[in-house]
Amino acid sequence: xxxxxxxxxxxxxxxxxxxxxxxxxxxxxxxxxxxxxxxxxxxxxxxxxxxxxxxxxxxxxxxxxxxxxxxxxxxxxxxxxxxxxxxxxxxxxxxxxxxxxxxxxxxxxxxxxxxxxxxxxxxxxxxxxxxxxxxxxxxxxxxxxxxxxxxxxxxxxxxxxxxxxxxxxxxxxxxxxxxxxxxxxxxxxxxxxxxxxxxxxxxxxxxxxxxxxxxxxxxxxxxxxxxxxxxxxxxxxxxxxxxxxxxxxxxxxxxxxxxxxxxxxxxxxxxxxxxxxxxxxxxxxxxxxxxxxxxxxxxxxxxxxxxxxxxxxxxxxxx
Amino acid sequence: xxxxxxxxxxxxxxxxxxxxxxxxxxxxxxxxxxxxxxxxxxxxxxxxxxxxxxxxxxxxxxxxxxxxxxxxxxxxxxxxxxxxxxxxxxxxxxxxxxxxxxxxxxxxxxxxxxxxxxxxxxxxxxxxxxxxxxxxxxxxxxxxxxxxxxxxxxxxxxxxxxxxxxxxxxxxxxxxxxxxxxxxxxxxxxxxxxxxxxxxxxxxxxxxxxxxxxxxxxxxxxxxxxxxxxxxxxxxxxxxxxxxxxxxxxxxxxxxxxxxxxxxxxxxxxxxxxxxxxxxx
Numbered sequence: 001x002x003x004x005x006x007x008x009x010x011x012x013x014x015x016x017x018x019x020x021x022x023x024x025x026x027x028x029x030x031x032x033x034x035x036x037x038x039x040x041x042x043x044x045x046x047x048x049x050x051x052x053x054x055x056x057x058x059x060x061x062x063x064x065x066x067x068x069x070x071x072x073x074x075x076x077x078x079x080x081x082x083x084x085x086x087x088x089x090x091x092x093x094x095x096x097x098x099x100x101x102x103x104x105x106x107x108x109x110x111x112x113x114x115x116x117x118x119x120x121x122x123x124x125x126x127x128x129x130x131x132x133x134x135x136x137x138x139x140x141x142x143x144x145x146x147x148x149x150x151x152x153x154x155x156x157x158x159x160x161x162x163x164x165x166x167x168x169x170x171x172x173x174x175x176x177x178x179x180x181x182x183x184x185x186x187x188x189x190x191x192x193x194x195x196x197x198x199x200x201x202x203x204x205x206x207x208x209x210x211x212x213x214x215x216x217x218x219x220x221x222x223x224x225x226x227x228x229x230x231x232x233x234x235x236x237x238x239x240x241x242x243x244x245x246x247x248x249x250x251x252x253x254x255x256x257x258x259x260x261x262x263x264x265x266x267x268x269x270x271x272x273x274x275x276x277x278x279x280x281x282x283x284x285x286x287x288x289x290x291x292x293x294x295x296x297x298x299x300x301x302x303x304x305x306x307x308x309x310x311x312x313x314x315x316x317x318x319x
Numbered sequence: 320x321x322x323x324x325x326x327x328x329x330x331x332x333x334x335x336x337x338x339x340x341x342x343x344x345x346x347x348x349x350x351x352x353x354x355x356x357x358x359x360x361x362x363x364x365x366x367x368x369x370x371x372x373x374x375x376x377x378x379x380x381x382x383x384x385x386x387x388x389x390x391x392x393x394x395x396x397x398x399x400x401x402x403x404x405x406x407x408x409x410x411x412x413x414x415x416x417x418x419x420x421x422x423x424x425x426x427x428x429x430x431x432x433x434x435x436x437x438x439x440x441x442x443x444x445x446x447x448x449x450x451x452x453x454x455x456x457x458x459x460x461x462x463x464x465x466x467x468x469x470x471x472x473x474x475x476x477x478x479x480x481x482x483x484x485x486x487x488x489x490x491x492x493x494x495x496x497x498x499x500x501x502x503x504x505x506x507x508x509x510x511x512x513x514x515x516x517x518x519x520x521x522x523x524x525x526x527x528x529x530x531x532x533x534x535x536x537x538x539x540x541x542x543x544x545x546x547x548x549x550x551x552x553x554x555x556x557x558x559x560x561x562x563x564x565x566x567x568x569x570x571x572x573x574x575x576x577x578x579x580x581x582x583x584x585x586x587x588x589x590x591x592x593x594x595x596x597x598x599x600x
Contacts, residue, residue, distance in 0.1 A: 055424055080426035081332075091421035093413075095348050107340030108425035110332025152421065 006069070008033045008160055008191040009054065014063030016049050016214075023049040025214040027063070031193055031207070033159075036186050039195040040202035040295065041211030047195040048088075050211075051164050054193070055085050068159050081109070084158035086149050088165040094138035098129060098148055101137060102155060109156035123151040126181060143174035150181065161185065163194040167201055179204055199295045210299055217302040222295060229293035229301055232270030234277065236263040238285045247280060259300055266293075266301070334431040341422070341435025342442065345406055349443050359402050359447050364454075367394040370516075380518065380562050384554070391455055392550040393515025396542070398451055399444045399477050400510055406440025407485030408498050429590045436486055437583065441478035448474050461553050470552040476575050477545045483582035490589055513542035514550070518563030534564060544574035 007030035016024040024046045031037040039047040052058045054065055056076040065072040068082040092101050099120065106116040124130045127147040137145060146169065153161055166182075167175050186192050186206070194205070202208045202222065209219040218225055238244040241261045248263060249256045254273075257264045267273055270290050278288060291297075299305070349355060371387030378386040413419040422432055449471070456463050488501050512533075519537045520530040537543050548571035550559060559565040566574070 057420075057424060077426045077428065080424055085421070085424050087417065087420055089417045089420070091417040093344065093348070093418045094416065095351055096344065100344075100347065104340055104344060105421065105425075107337045108332065108422060108427055110336065110426075112336060 006033075007031055008068055009037075009193060010066045011050070011054070012064050014050070014053060014060070014065060016046075016053065016058075016061050023214055024053075027211075027214070027216055029209060029216060029219070031191055033191050034186055034189050035206045036182055036192045036194070036204075038202040038205035038208040039193070039211060040197070040199070040208050040299075041195075042197055045211040046214040047211050048164065049214075051162060051193075051195050055083060055162050056080055081156075082159055084153035084156065084161045086153040086161070086163040086166055088168055090145055090149065091152070092137045092145055092148055095136065097136055098124070098133045098140070098151075101148060102152060105152040105155050111156055119155055119157075123154050126154070126184075127151045128177070142169045143171060146170055146174065146178070150178070154185065158190070160191045160193065163192065165196060166194055167196065167198060175201075199299075203295055208295075210295075210302065212299075212303050212305075218298060225295065225298045226293045229297055230266045230268050231292075232267060232290050233293045233297050234265040234267065234270055234273065235287075235289045235291070236265070236277070236281065236285050237261060237287045238263070238281065240284060244281060244284060248277070252277075252280065257301065257304065259304070264297070264300065332425075332427055334427050334434075337425070337427045338431035338434035338438065341432065342439035345409070345436065345439025346442060348409070349406070355405060359398065359405065360450060363394045363398045363401065363451065366397065367391065384557065388460065388554070389518075390516070391460060392546055392553055393510075393513075395448050395451060395474070395549060396477065396513065396515050396546050397510060398448050399474065400481055400506060402444035402447050403440050403478060403481035403485050404498075404502060404506065406443055407436060407482055407489045408495055410436060410486065410489045411492055411495050411498060430587060433483075433486060433583075433586055433590055437479055437482040437586075440482035440485065441475065444478040444481065445471075445475050448478070462556075464555060466552040466555045470549065473545065473548050473552060473572075473575065476579055477542075477549070480541075480545070480575070480579040480582050483579065483586045486586040487582060487589060490586065509540060509542055512537050513540050513546045514563075515546055518559070519543060519547075519565070521564045538564065541574055541578035544571040545578070547571050548575065 009029070009031040011027055011029040014024055014027045015022070027046070027050060029050075039050065041047045049058075053060055054067060054072065056072055056079050060073045067079045070078040070082060072079050093104065096104070102120050102123070103116060106112060106120070111119060121130070124133055127150055129144060129147055129151065132140065132144065137148060140148065146166070150163075150166075153163070161182075163182075166178060170178060182192055182194075196202050202210075205222065207219070207221050208225075209216045210225075211217065220228075236244055236248070238261075241258060241263060244263050245256055245258050248254050248265060254265050254267070257266075265273070265277075274288060274290060278285070281288075293301075367387070367390055371385075371390050374386040374390075378389065380386070380389040410419070413422075419432075423429075452461075455461050484506075488505070489498055492498055492501075514537060520526060520534045522531060522534055526534070544566050547559070547565050548568060551557075551565070551568065551571070
């Protein structure tokens with residue numbers, strides 16, 4: 001049993017290889033109880049591998065993972081009983097009704113009879129599907145199927161809920177509903193770990209880790225991460241990016257980062273800097289914009305890539 | 320919205336409850352697919368009537384049996400085989416459609432998954448075979464007697480063994496196309512060479528080399544023993560040893576039970592542990 005101070009999920013020095021390709025290159029991660037923790041990363045960054053290792057779908061190659069105080073390598077069945085999993089791809093039997101699907105899940109987790117009925121009523125009302133419970137799953141919309149998945153994952157009252165890309169296939173309204181449900185569960189003490197490649201989704205989590213190329217390159221609360229980058233971020237787009245980069249870095253002595261045709265400047269007092277930048281660059285700058293740093297900026301600052309470009313590269317290399 | 324997470328999660332679930340639920344799921348799914356119910360019984364029935372009638376004149380079996388009578392146990396075996404195959408082939412669909420991934424991460428292990436599929440599939444096969452036999456009894460094609468009790472037990476053993484065999488084939492497969500290939504190359508010949516279609520030639524003075532070869536191939540086929548006993552229990556008064564080779568009842572029961580244990584154990588062995596096939600990407 002974990003105390004409040006101990007992390008519910010603790011990952012240390014985990015490495016994983018698929019043949020010659022290293023998918024995880026030494027990952028450390030700690031998730032405290034009752035938090036919503038997001039693993040953010042482009043496709044191919046290793047987050048799904050990490051998810052599979054934590055959920056005991058794949059055997060651990062090196063390092064250690066503990067979930068709710070149980071070692072994944074020593075007692076995978078114990079871990080399985082403590083976690084609820086919501087997969088990215090559907091795991092429903094489409095030829096069964098919502099009720100029957102949940103009953104199947106109950107049998108797999110040792111819930112039957114009255115307990116099953118009570119729990120099933122509770123989870124179905126949580127996900128708002130009480131009135132659709134006797135319909136076949138194939139007649140439900142994508143968003144509703146997702147909610148049935150969520151209901152399955154929470155049925156046995158796991159202390160830890162793992163969700164792989166939970167927003168996939170959901171419309172904006174359904175995403176909001178999902179987050180409302182997750183926030184409610186976390187408030188009641190459930191620890192939630194989810195993977196996502198959506199920046200705006202990771203922004204809603206209590207804490208997040210950004211993954212790229214099998215490593216965690218930054219972690220903390222979304223607010224902390226942005227604060228690290230300063231109060232403001234100035235982006236300059238100009239006709240001659242190299243020349244602009246030279247001027248800003250060498251003549252003005254500012255720290256810059258170049259991403260394709262954009263020059264990004266981090267600073268703490270952007271209001272004072274913009275007039276002098278505009279005067280110095282003159283007409284060569286097409287646009288100068290000032291924004292609060294976003295998670296994408298954090299990603300760019302740490303990797304030098306744009307988020308989507310990293311995704312394309314990873315996919316190009318092959319998984 | 321409130322979810323109580325303070326309560327402890329339930330302890331380790333029972334494997335039997337999980338197996339039972341998975342078996343019931345097979346059952347529910349089967350009866351929701353009406354075409355499966357119909358085809359599993361109509362196809363063998365057509366086979367039986369067409370071959371039985373067409374080959375009537377050119378066949379002379381033991382105890383003055385015509386081909387319609389002789390082919391009846393073979394038809395029952397065909398029903399069991401087809402139904403078992405279609406029940407176990409669903410494991411490939413379960414994996415592709417994602418249902419299996421939720422089952423494989425449940426804290427019950429693999430044995431209930433196997434037991435559930437085999438029990439569910441065998442129960443369907445058994446009931447289909449009984450439905451067909453009821454027709455045969457109703458039309459008076461076979462005499463009804465006490466031997467129907469051990470017959471039902473033997474049919475259950477056959478169903479369980481065929482489903483275990485189906486799981487051995489289906490579990491490592493990634494597509495149903497592969498299963499069809501194995502079915503045509505392995506399972507259909509196994510049925511044809513079990514004495515279902517023609518008697519096992521006896522080894523005697525006038526047996527040719529070809530007949531001797533066929534004799535031994537068919538004698539090595541475990542299904543031959545199960546089928547021989549089914550035939551014997553359907554027609555207890557006929558001496559099948561008179562028109563070909565027939566094993567003794569003790570031998571037939573022993574081989575059938577050992578075959579069931581062997582196929583189930585092999586399936587359990589193949590399904591153990593984490594395999595690449597578990598991952599649904």
